[in-house]
Amino acid sequence: MIVAGVDVGGTNIEVGLVDEDNDVIARAKRNTPTKGPDAVMATIVDLVQSLDESPVAVGVGIPGVVHQGNVLTVPNLSKWNAQVDLGGVLEGMLEVPVALGNDVNVGLLGEWITGAAHGVDNVLGVWMGTGIGGAMVLDGRPFNGSRGAAGEIGHVMVQPGGALCGCSRRGCVEAYAGRRSMAATAAAMVDAGRQTSLFDIRNDEGKNTLTSKVWARALAEQDELATRIFGMAIEMLGIAIASVINVVDVELVVVGGGLAEKLGQDLADRLRIAATPGMLHPHPDLRWVPSALGDDAGVVGAASLARAAIIRA
């Protein structure tokens, strides 16, 4: 049975056909529309229908709080202000069962089913992208919380009264370690007369924003400002991860998202070193690894939600 996994990101919507071995056998991708839920749903339908085969079910990972098929909030997509019955509407349009999940929960699910977290009972997933996402497997089961809002490690407060976060609070770790915040800091530093190659690399790469690839290049070239901003991001994220590990006592940390794809084990090691001083009783064999599926984690995880939806249907 072939199912489809859909990974709705702030920049792109990616769709994959996934077979029973969890291999992605076909892909399609388009920019995420900025005109709100209807446009996002139309794009999902177009992408799924553009695939070579018709999936028997569809799973969707979305960057928001998802509970019982409803998308409660989507802070990082524009014009998405009200609660939307995304599952119900997509089922009507696609005429197959549709399952929903939070994008990072779904990404870690992919890693847990067939990637870096396969077979591990207690896992913390930390996704470094535009924002900072988190997800957990606890006692051998994906954990989503009482209403699907668990895992928001980006909004662990690491500095009371600190930097303003996109969520309007102050001192959240995302305000230091999210790519959007790092870019704003870099721009402010350039305004203040500091030098950096970050924006030249951005132009050279033909991008509009400081993507993970841009950061990776600037770090590889030892750009001083990029190194400084990224060092602070790692330090702050290490503090947040240590606090979370003190509460959930996992045996594996999987680092995913765009930056993990570019920096790999080096990023996982830097976070390990930053978090170690703050951990009280870490598991003696606590491991830190990058995502193994990379960009496919979300598609594979969403596809596994689709399979579960068939069983329920």
Added chain:
Amino acid sequence: MIVAGVDVGGTNIEVGLVDEDNDVIARAKRNTPTKGPDAVMATIVDLVQSLDESPVAVGVGIPGVVHQGNVLTVPNLSKWNAQVDLGGVLEGMLEVPVALGNDVNVGLLGEWITGAAHGVDNVLGVWMGTGIGGAMVLDGRPFNGSRGAAGEIGHVMVQPGGALCGCSRRGCVEAYAGRRSMAATAAAMVDAGRQTSLFDIRNDEGKNTLTSKVWARALAEQDELATRIFGMAIEMLGIAIASVINVVDVELVVVGGGLAEKLGQDLADRLRIAATPGMLHPHPDLRWVPSALGDDAGVVGAASLARAAIIRA
């Protein structure tokens, strides 16, 4: 079948006989010995044997990291430096099955089985005592972590580079909100010439330390310094709880420990007010309540571990 629950605290060891309705039908109590594990175990045996009936199994809650019957670390008891097979040794001495758990995990277990958290699937327990302890029920099961070290909310960092904590790290919330830290702050302020009734109340109550009762009296009398120090404790603990709720998305917070016994719902409400600004997507019906079993929570929870040990044996 009658079992015994043992609650090993930094100050007292309390033992209770618990019947099948989870009622405590007899109690015994003694000061916690300060000469290390052997003295603690001898006292537990004496107390259990002093009870009217012989329990068919014994459960013990201990203020440390407990994994598979071993006590890995006990930071708050003196002369307890090595790993101890407490379960095995006590079984040899008492000749009945013995089960072990972390004291706060066991306290929340008591509340979950028959108290304030009865029937709730996702619960955060926050215990305010000498230190700050935590415990969780997640997806309808007590959660102890990969090695029994979960729930250490006291060591969530709320102020990088902040106050020195008993764990030797800086900025842990326990360094602001634990009673030991609050007492040290009060003593330093008195040294610096500030006025407070805290130490007079302590003497009046015939205590050696600033107990929960001493703090409750000083707060009731609107002592300015006590109010100030306690206000900071609440503020910092609110920040830590908000961060943890952003990660675990529970529907109930149970506040326990000595201070909850004295201050009750008022303490739970103060923590709710302090935590609310830091919560991202809290459950719309998130409830905050004090422990319902009070001092008995640990004994009842430990007794339920004893029952589980009979089933396993």
